[in-house]
Amino acid sequence: xxxxxxxxxxxxxxxxxxxxxxxxxxxxxxxxxxxxxxxxxxxxxxxxxxxxxxxxxxxxxxxxxxxxxxxxxxxxxxxxxxxxxxxxxxxxxxxxxxxxxxxxxxxxxxxxxxxxxxxxxxxxxxxxxxxxxxxxxxxxxxxxxxxxxxxxxxxx
Amino acid sequence: xxxxxxxxxxxxxxxxxxxxxxxxxxxxxxxxxxxxxxxxxxxxxxxxxxxxxxxxxxxxxxxxxxxxxxxxxxxxxxxxxxxxxxxxxxxxxxxxxxxxxxxxxxxxxxxxxxxxxxxxxxxxxxxxxxxxxxxxxxxxxxxxxxxxxxxxxxxxxxxxxxxxxxx
Numbered sequence: 001x002x003x004x005x006x007x008x009x010x011x012x013x014x015x016x017x018x019x020x021x022x023x024x025x026x027x028x029x030x031x032x033x034x035x036x037x038x039x040x041x042x043x044x045x046x047x048x049x050x051x052x053x054x055x056x057x058x059x060x061x062x063x064x065x066x067x068x069x070x071x072x073x074x075x076x077x078x079x080x081x082x083x084x085x086x087x088x089x090x091x092x093x094x095x096x097x098x099x100x101x102x103x104x105x106x107x108x109x110x111x112x113x114x115x116x117x118x119x120x121x122x123x124x125x126x127x128x129x130x131x132x133x134x135x136x137x138x139x140x141x142x143x144x145x146x147x148x149x150x151x152x153x154x155x156x
Numbered sequence: 157x158x159x160x161x162x163x164x165x166x167x168x169x170x171x172x173x174x175x176x177x178x179x180x181x182x183x184x185x186x187x188x189x190x191x192x193x194x195x196x197x198x199x200x201x202x203x204x205x206x207x208x209x210x211x212x213x214x215x216x217x218x219x220x221x222x223x224x225x226x227x228x229x230x231x232x233x234x235x236x237x238x239x240x241x242x243x244x245x246x247x248x249x250x251x252x253x254x255x256x257x258x259x260x261x262x263x264x265x266x267x268x269x270x271x272x273x274x275x276x277x278x279x280x281x282x283x284x285x286x287x288x289x290x291x292x293x294x295x296x297x298x299x300x301x302x303x304x305x306x307x308x309x310x311x312x313x314x315x316x317x318x319x320x321x322x323x
Contacts, residue, residue, distance in 0.1 A: 121167060121179065121181075122167065124203055124204050124205060125167070125181050125183075125203075127202065127203035127204075128183065128190075128193055128203040128204075129183060129184070130203075131193055131199060131202050131203050132183055132184065132185035132189055132190065132193060133184070133185075135185065135189050135192070135193065136185055136189065139189075
């Protein structure tokens, strides 16, 4: 199964990661790490992501979830177990079809966590953009003695 | 949870070797200007580490070969996050190589960061390469499960969150 997230050059694009070191040690240390690990591990697999994407559009039975994949129902069930353990999906035990449904909370939590990693450099670089714009302006606008500006007055 | 970043400003993350992570981003300014923004503490403090609720506690940089730097941020409830290292190579406007180690380092060995500055048509591209002690450490930093699916994981998460009213 070739991962879709690789572009033609074989490069993997992902959010900035070195800030991960900045964020990890203590700043956000009160996050439930074990659950996040389970969430990320569950999300690492393309089939499981596809299953989640399917469930995002509505609940579905194991059979329905198996249809799009070249896999046995047993193989899909294994993936579903991983997703269940991560709390990403749940199912109604009393219903006959036992449809699986998406649980939003762990995803929101994982997204928030990842978002912070990425956001660190993203935000920093956006600030750097602003600083550089300011520096450029300061350079071009520096008044020089006796310089003739081309500012034109309106009217005469 | 917006993912809106214009393409030209978007960060690109690659793994050029087993021990490395590379971050590429371009800026609309000549490289000496970017160099200044990267190496002068009073300027660095203006942009690096824009975490909400955090502020600078220490920003010291002795940018010359063998010189040291130390950065400390103070966060909510007085939590401090510090890192520092030694400059190994300083070529103004071109190349900055330094070691980095966090106060609460959670992986083995120092990392070595190389920042390369190149300019084309008035735009400067920064290529930051972080080299870790081993592939294991690099992978730990990348958190391999997340890395292998991070980009698509993101896209998916966004999609899922958008389509799921509950939270």
